[in-house]
Amino acid sequence: MAIAITGASGAIYATRTLAALLARGVHVELVVSDYGKRLLHDELGEAASVDRLMPFLAAKYGEAVNAGSVTIHSNRDQGATLASGSHGCSGMAIVPCSMKTLAAVAHGLSRNLIERAADVMLKEHRRLVIVPRETPMSLPQRRNMVRCAEAGAMILPAMPAFYQLPKTLDDLADFMAGKILSALGFEHDLYPPWTGQVGE
Ligand SMILES: Cc1cc2nc3c(=O)[nH]c(=O)nc-3n(C[C@H](O)[C@H](O)[C@H](O)COP(=O)(O)O)c2cc1C
Numbered sequence: 001m002a003i004a005i006t007g008a009s010g011a012i013y014a015t016r017t018l019a020a021l022l023a024r025g026v027h028v029e030l031v032v033s034d035y036g037k038r039l040l041h042d043e044l045g046e047a048a049s050v051d052r053l054m055p056f057l058a059a060k061y062g063e064a065v066n067a068g069s070v071t072i073h074s075n076r077d078q079g080a081t082l083a084s085g086s087h088g089c090s091g092m093a094i095v096p097c098s099m100k101t102l103a104a105v106a107h108g109l110s111r112n113l114i115e116r117a118a119d120v121m122l123k124e125h126r127r128l129v130i131v132p133r134e135t136p137m138s139l140p141q142r143r144n145m146v147r148c149a150e151a152g153a154m155i156l157p158a159m160p161a162f163y164q165l166p167k168t169l170d171d172l173a174d175f176m177a178g179k180i181l182s183a184l185g186f187e188h189d190l191y192p193p194w195t196g197q198v199g200e
Contacts, residue, residue: 001026001184002082002089002121004114007035008096008133010158011043012169016177017095018053019061020188022068029082029089031073031114035098075112082117091127091184092117095176096158099134099141106147122151129183131176133158154183163198164191 001021005014014036021028032040032050040048047056050072057065073080081087094101094114101114105128110116121128130153134141145155156179160172178190 002029002031002092002117004092004094004097004101004117005030005032005036005040006094006096006098006101006114007033007039008098008158009039009043010096010131010133010176011036011040011048012173013131013158013176013180014040014095015044015048015053015057015060016170016173016190017093017180018070019057019065020177020181020190021184021186022057022066022070023061023064024186024188025067026186028068028070029073030070031075031080031082031117033075033098033101033112033114039096073113075114077113078110078116080113082113083120085120085124087120089117089120089126091129092121093129093131093180093184094118095129095131095180096133097130099132099137099144102130102132102141102144102148105130105153106144106151118153122153125152127184128153129156129180130154131156131158131180156180156183163194165199 104115105118174190181188
C-alpha cells in the first residue's frame with residue numbers, strides 16, 4: 001500500500017491510518033510532501049517527524065505497528081518504485097490531501113512522486129483513495145474532486161461522524177482511518193459497526 005501525506009490539516013488521520021495498516025502486517029510505501037512534513041510537526045509535535053515515524057507510531061498506537069514495515073520515499077524521487085505501473089503496489093491513499101495535490105491529480109500533472117504515484121494508480125485501474133480537507137470549497141476545488149472521481153478515484157472527505165459519540169480526537173481519527181482502511185479493502189475494528197441506534 002502507498003500512503004501519501006500532504007499539507008492539508010489532519011495529520012492525525014495519516015498517522016492513525018499508517019498505524020492501523022502496519023498493525024495488520026502491511027508493507028507501506030510512504031511519501032510525505034514538504035508541507036505534509038510541516039503539518040505532521042505542527043499538529044502532532046516534534047516526535048512526529050518523518051525520520052522518527054516508527055518510534056512515534058509505536059509510542060502512540062502500540063508495539064503492534066511493528067507487525068508491518070515502511071519504506072519512505074522522497075517526494076522528489078520520480079525514479080522510486082511507486083512511479084512505475086510495473087511495481088506491485090495495489091492501492092494508495094492520499095491522507096490528508098491538499099487542494100493543491102487534488103488539483104494536480106485531477107489534471108494528471110505528475111510533477112512529484114505523490115502526483116505520479118496517484119497517476120499510476122489511475123492508469124492501472126488500482127484503488128486510489130483521496131482524503132481532501134478544505135472548507136469552504138471553491139468551484140475549481142469541487143470540480144477537481146469530480147475529475148478525480150470520474151477517473152476512478154474514491155473521494156473520501158475528512159469528515160468524521162459524531163453518531164459514534166467520540167470523546168477524544170483519537171476517536172475522530174479512528175473513524176476516518178477505519179473508513180480509509182475499508183476503502184482500501186481491509187477489515188478493521190477501528191469503530192463499532194452501526195447497530196441502528198446511537199450509543200449502542
Ligand atoms: C498550517 C497549515 C494548514 C493548512 N491546511 C490546509 C488544508 O486544510 N487544506 C489545503 O488544501 N491546504 C492547506 N494548507 C496549504 C497547503 O499546505 C499548501 O497549499 C501546500 O502548498 C500544499 O502542498 P502539498 O500538496 O505538496 O503538500 C495548509 C497550510 C498550512 C501551513
